[in-house]
Amino acid sequence: MIPFTVAEITAVVGGTLHGGDPSAVVDGPVEYDSRKVAPGGLFVAFAGAKVDAHDFAAKAVADGAVAVLGSRPVDGVPTIVVEDPRAALGLLARALVDRLGDALTVVAITGSSGKTSTKDLIAALLRTAAPTVATAASDNNELGTPYTVLKAGAGTRYLVLEMGSRGAGHLRYLCDIAPPDVSVVTNVGTSHIAEFGSLDGTTLAKGELVEALRPDGLAILNADDPRVAGMAARSAAPVQFAGESEISDVRATEVVPLGRGRFGFTLHVPGTAPVAVRLDVAGRHQVGNALLAAAVASHAGVDPAGIAATLGDLDGLSTRRMDVFDRADDVTVIDDSYNANPASMAAALHALTAVAGGRRMIAVLGFMAELGEYERTGHEEVGRLAAELGVDRLVAVGEQAAPILHGASVVASWGGDPVLVTDQEAAVALLRAELRPRDVVLVKGSRYRTWDIADALRTASK
Numbered sequence: 001m002i003p004f005t006v007a008e009i010t011a012v013v014g015g016t017l018h019g020g021d022p023s024a025v026v027d028g029p030v031e032y033d034s035r036k037v038a039p040g041g042l043f044v045a046f047a048g049a050k051v052d053a054h055d056f057a058a059k060a061v062a063d064g065a066v067a068v069l070g071s072r073p074v075d076g077v078p079t080i081v082v083e084d085p086r087a088a089l090g091l092l093a094r095a096l097v098d099r100l101g102d103a104l105t106v107v108a109i110t111g112s113s114g115k116t117s118t119k120d121l122i123a124a125l126l127r128t129a130a131p132t133v134a135t136a137a138s139d140n141n142e143l144g145t146p147y148t149v150l151k152a153g154a155g156t157r158y159l160v161l162e163m164g165s166r167g168a169g170h171l172r173y174l175c176d177i178a179p180p181d182v183s184v185v186t187n188v189g190t191s192h193i194a195e196f197g198s199l200d201g202t203t204l205a206k207g208e209l210v211e212a213l214r215p216d217g218l219a220i221l222n223a224d225d226p227r228v229a230g231m232a233a234r235s236a237a238p239v240q241f242a243g244e245s246e247i248s249d250v251r252a253t254e255v256v257p258l259g260r261g262r263f264g265f266t267l268h269v270p271g272t273a274p275v276a277v278r279l280d281v282a283g284r285h286q287v288g289n290a291l292l293a294a295a296v297a298s299h300a301g302v303d304p305a306g307i308a309a310t311l312g313d314l315d316g317l318s319t320r321r322m323d324v325f326d327r328a329d330d331v332t333v334i335d336d337s338y339n340a341n342p343a344s345m346a347a348a349l350h351a352l353t354a355v356a357g358g359r360r361m362i363a364v365l366g367f368m369a370e371l372g373e374y375e376r377t378g379h380e381e382v383g384r385l386a387a388e389l390g391v392d393r394l395v396a397v398g399e400q401a402a403p404i405l406h407g408a409s410v411v412a413s414w415g416g417d418p419v420l421v422t423d424q425e426a427a428v429a430l431l432r433a434e435l436r437p438r439d440v441v442l443v444k445g446s447r448y449r450t451w452d453i454a455d456a457l458r459t460a461s462k
Contacts, residue, residue, distance in 0.1 A: 001042075001150050002099060003027040004092075006067050009042070010080050012095045013069065013088035020078020026066045030092070030150040032143075039064030044085050047071055086143055090177045093146030097159075097178050100152060106178050107160045107296055110171060110209045111186025111228075112202065113344040114289050115140070117281070118186050119162040120317040121293035125310050129300050130157035137318045138338070140164035145174045158300070166195040166370075168205045175212035182299065183209045183235075184220045184292050188227040189343035190374050197372075203227045213237040220295045223248040224288060240299070242291040250295040252277075252287055260324060261334070261355035263287055267294060267304055275304040280314040282322045282334065282355060285347035320451055322348070324355060325458065330437035332359075335454035336444045340368050342378045346385055348444045353389050356440040362393040364427055364453055366445020367400040376403050383407025387414035393434070394418045397427050397445060397453070424449050428456040 004012075007022035028040030034056035037043050043060035045053040045068055057074040061067075067078040069085055069092075082088040097104065107126070109119045116138045123134035133152045135144065140162040152159050163174045188203050196202040210219045210231045219235040222228040223243030232239040242250040252265040253274075261282035266274045279290055294307050302310075320338035327333065334355060336348045345368065352361055363386050371378045383404035386394050394416055396404045405418040421427045431441065431453070443454040 001027065001030060001152070002096060002154050004095075006078065006080070009067070009069070009092060013080065013082050013091045015069070015080040015082040015088065018073040018079045018081055019076070020067055024066050024078070028064070028066070030089070030147065032147070034060045034063075037063045037065045041065050043068045044089055045070035045074075046085055089146045089150075090142065093149035093177050096150060096152060100154070100156070104152065104156060105158050105181045105300070107158060107182040107184065108163050108175065108178065108180035108209055109161070109184040109186065110163045110165060110206055111222075112189035112206070113341055113347070114186040114285065115162050115164075116318050116338075117286060117321055118184065118289040118292050119160055121290055121311070121314070122184070122296045123160045124314055124317075125293055125297035125302055125307060126158040126160060126300055128306055128310055129297070129302050131155045132158040132160060134160035135162040138162055138164070142170075142173065146177050149178050163209065165205050165208070168201070169208070171205065171208035172212065175209065179214070180209065180212055180217065182218045182220060182296055183213050184296060185209060185222060185228045185231060186289065186292065187222055187225045187343065190341055190371060190378055193370070193372050193374050195370065199227070203230075207231045207234050210235045218299055220292055220299075222288060222292065240295050242295040243288060248291070250291050250298065252291055255284075255287055257354055259357070261322075261351045267291075267308060269294065269298050269304050269307075272304050275308045277308045278312045280312050281317065282324045283347055283351040284354060285350070286322070320454065322351060327457065329435070331435050331457075332440045333454060333457045334440070334442045335451070335458070336442065337451040337454045340366065340444050340446050340450075341371070342368065342381055345382045345444060348442055349382070349386055349389055349391070352391070352440060352442040359438045359440050360393070360436075361391045362395065362431070362435075362439055362441045363391045364395040364397060364431070364441060364443045365401060365404055366397040366448060366450040369446040369448075379403035380407030383409075384411055387411035387416060390414070390416070392416050395427055395430065396420045397450065398423060398448070401445070424452045427453050431457065
C-alpha cells in the first residue's frame, strides 16, 4: 500500500480517531486477519456473530499494526472508529486508486463463469509487461475487492480485479471502489440466477461493468456469447470483441487438441501476423478465456509472440480449477472442485472427454447452488450431457444432486453406470474401491466440501 497517515485515513473513511498519533504513517499491508498483520500495517476489525476481531486489536498493534479500523474504540489501542468497517475499507481503497491516478490501469473482469481463469490469464500476461496486482483466487466481493486494491503500491501499473455479482447494483458498487479502465465480460449464464431472477436480470447486472467505463476506456467482450456481445450498446468506451466468431477483433482459428485436454490455436490480433498458441491449461473453454486475456494484453502493448509464449508456459493459476494431475497408480484426476454452475459443469465434462481420449471416464458431481427455479432442470441438463458424452461412471454426491442421475437416465443410448452417494466420504470410499489404472476422474461441484474428494484422491492411491 502507498503511505497514508492515520489522520488521512481517518478523514477518508469519515471516522473518529481514538488514541494514537494522527501523524503516524501506515505503509504496510491492510489485513483483517490478525495472524497476517505486519509492521506498518492497518488492522481492520469486524465484529462477527461468533468472533469479534476487536478482541485481537491489541495483539495486532503489538505485532506492528500502526492503527486499527473498527466499529468501536479499544482501550489502549489507536482505533479509527467508523459505523461500517467494510464500507470504510472501500472508501480507503478508492482513495488509493485516486492517488495512483493515471499511473494505474484497472482491469475488471466479470461473468457467470470463467472469470477466475480469465483473470489469472490476464494477470499472467500483464506481469510480463509491468508490475501487476491481481485478485487472489476468487476474492471478488465487497470485501475482497478493496482488500486487493489496497495491495497496490507506487510501482503497480496494472490492477486486475475479478468482480463478482449476485444482483443489480453489486458491480456498480465495486466499480465505484475501483473504476475500470478496461472491462472484460466472459459470458452470461445461470450462475446465481436465484439472485438475478432471470437471464435478462443477469445480463442487466453483468453489464454494469461495461456501463462503468469512461469514454477513454475499453470494453472487451466475448463475441461468442450474444448476450455479452449485445453489451456493446451500453458502453461509452470503444469496444473490442474476442472469440472465434467472425466479428471478433482478437480471434482464434484452427483450434486443435494437443492431448491431456489442452488445445492449440492460431491467434489473430489486428495489425499483426498470426501466431500459433499452445495453451498450457486444460479445457476447450479456455480458448475463449485466453482470447479475452490476449485482447487485454495486446491493448497493454504485449506483442502476439509474447502472448503466445506466456499462454504456453503458465504457472501460479488459481487452485482447484482444471488442475489435471496423475497419481502413482496411473489414475488421472481433474480437480475442478472450487465451484460449479451448469455452464462450468458442461465445460468441465467436455474437458473430461478431451483428457480421457478414450480411457474410462468417471464424473463425480456435486450440488450446484443458487439456481432458484432452474435448480432441477439445471442438474438434469448436466446429467444428460454427461450421458451424451459417454461418461462411464456417473457419481452424484448428496441427495440434492440426484437430478443429475435422472437427467442421464433419459438418454436411451447411454450405457454408463450411475450411482448416488450420501456425501463426500462415501464418494471417496467408492472411488478407492473402484478406481483402476488409466481411469480419468473429474471432481466438480459447488462449494460444499466437494474439494475434499479431490484432496483425498491427491494424497492417496489404491
